[in-house]
Amino acid sequence: MKKAGVIFLLAAVIFVVCIFIFYNLNLRNFKERIQTAEAVIDGAANFIALALSENLFTSDQMYEAALNDAQSYIQSKLQEIKTKYLHVLSASIKQASAQTVEKIKDFQINFTSKNLEVVLKIYDENRLRHLTEKLAFVVIDLEGLLSSLGFTDIVLCEESKLTIHGIGCKPTTALLSSGDYLFSFLVSVTSVVFIRWLSVRKMVQLERKYKDELLKRTQLHEALLKFTELILSGNTEQASQFILEKAVEFVPGAQAGSLLMKEQDHFVFTNVCGYDRKFVDRMFFKVEELAQGMNKEIKIIRNLHQLNEQSLDQERKKLLYSDERVGQIKVLLSVPVVVQNETIAFFNLDNFETEDAFDERSIEIALLLAGQVGLLFERIKLEEELKKQKEMLEYLSYHDSLTDLPNRRLLEECAEKLFALARREEKSISLVFVDLHKFKEVNDTFGHPVGDQILKIVATRAQRVVRKNDILARLGGDEFVFLLYNSTSEESAAFARRLLFIIHEPIVVQNITFSISANMGIAFYPTDGDNLETLLRNADMALYVAKRKKVPFAFYKESI
Structure with missing residues (x-):
């Protein structure tokens, strides 16, 4: 007791x-x-x-x-x-x-x-x-x-x-499921049985049964974990072959198999297990030719050859049956892989001995594998969509939506790095503040769509005159900023003349020819300011002087 x-x-x-x-x-x-x-x-x-x-x-x-x-x-x-x-x-x-x-x-x-x-x-x-x-x-x-x-x-x-x-x-559900309670109970019972196995033979047999079942489940879970690792590491083809081989291994009655994947409007063999791969690359099925149909239900097909005879043309039929084992199939267990309510693949598991090879246990494990694969593909698809959204949002946060040039936020980050480099190398940086001349009149007269096209063309032209280490950004409206690394007063003036020349070239939008001009203000780091805000303010003052004097550009020193 x-x-x-x-x-x-x-x-x-x-x-x-x-x-x-x-x-x-x-x-x-x-x-x-x-x-x-x-x-x-x-x-x-x-x-x-x-x-x-x-x-x-x-x-x-x-x-x-x-x-x-x-x-x-x-x-x-x-x-x-x-x-x-x-x-x-x-x-x-x-x-x-x-x-x-x-x-x-x-x-x-x-x-x-x-x-x-x-x-x-x-x-x-x-x-x-x-x-x-x-x-x-x-x-x-x-x-x-x-x-x-x-x-x-x-x-x-x-x-x-x-x-x-x-x-x-x-x-939405309790943290502890009935399965958790059941598993804990089984472990505790198995432990008790293990302690008493010498005295109670029946308990020993029950323990062995539980051990075998747990081993199979563990092996299956390990296989699914391995499959997950392969998918997340990007080895999609290897993962597909691996899960197909494990399906043949774990599903009772399965002796060979194939994986049909959807490509556009038809299905192709991407992987086979137990067959010659010579027909894989060339064989395909139209949706209406699939023996298993598209109703998302698992099917056991015993008249496969009759269905193929009715739906396939002679050339593909000859190609499919070029492997003599295909003709020996007695029964096909077809498991659909469904992602977001769309069938993207089929696991086809075959038996060559009897039409009754697959039972409820076979269907249960096959459904488990198909469900796990579907969840993984769904997760990958969601992660890809989220990654694209994140990349798009990050790009939009750093670039001007109209001209695709860096915006003020990216300019500030790049300027900080460029200033640090200039301090280490004891170089100067010229900041050229550009304002298109009377551009508001273009918008008011011809409308913003025309003005936007002109801004795009000006931005494209401006990119042709900047060097690899220079920075070009749009602050908004008709204002652009250039950061020219290691640029002297003479070089900055020459740059301003080149820029003015290409901006002044005729621009044709909607069969209307425009001649655009600009004014520029130039300030130098570190003599005119040791941070971006100061340089922008001083270059803007120089720009004001250039407009007042009706000259193309002016230096900050001239405006003091």
């Missing part, structure tokens, strides 16, 4: 330890999931805010409408936001203090309660003006956004130690 109590206590301790481990592992995984969700939400929020700012709140029409309180136009555009963007709860334009408006650069993202609030400045088309006492507010359902981004396993709540940007959250 005492011995039985000790064994029971030992089993209980093992069970509790397993539950504790599972709980902490699942909690850690959920915390990692929350971190991923925060990163994805940040990217999505910034993307939405940037899209709203650029598409709706940077326009002359919205600027004038908000300025004059034209409610009809404003409401139509706000309604358009609710239509175009998912999970938008409300959109409005409200009064705000000038101090509040100035604190916001272009937009600001706030997380409140269960919502995401995007606060945006309202600019005119050229971003030269913005409303100083009004802001746009767009409120988005955060929980809905989480769900649409694939985080359906996270639900927001009022009180929780786990948070997304300060908002409480919890998993």
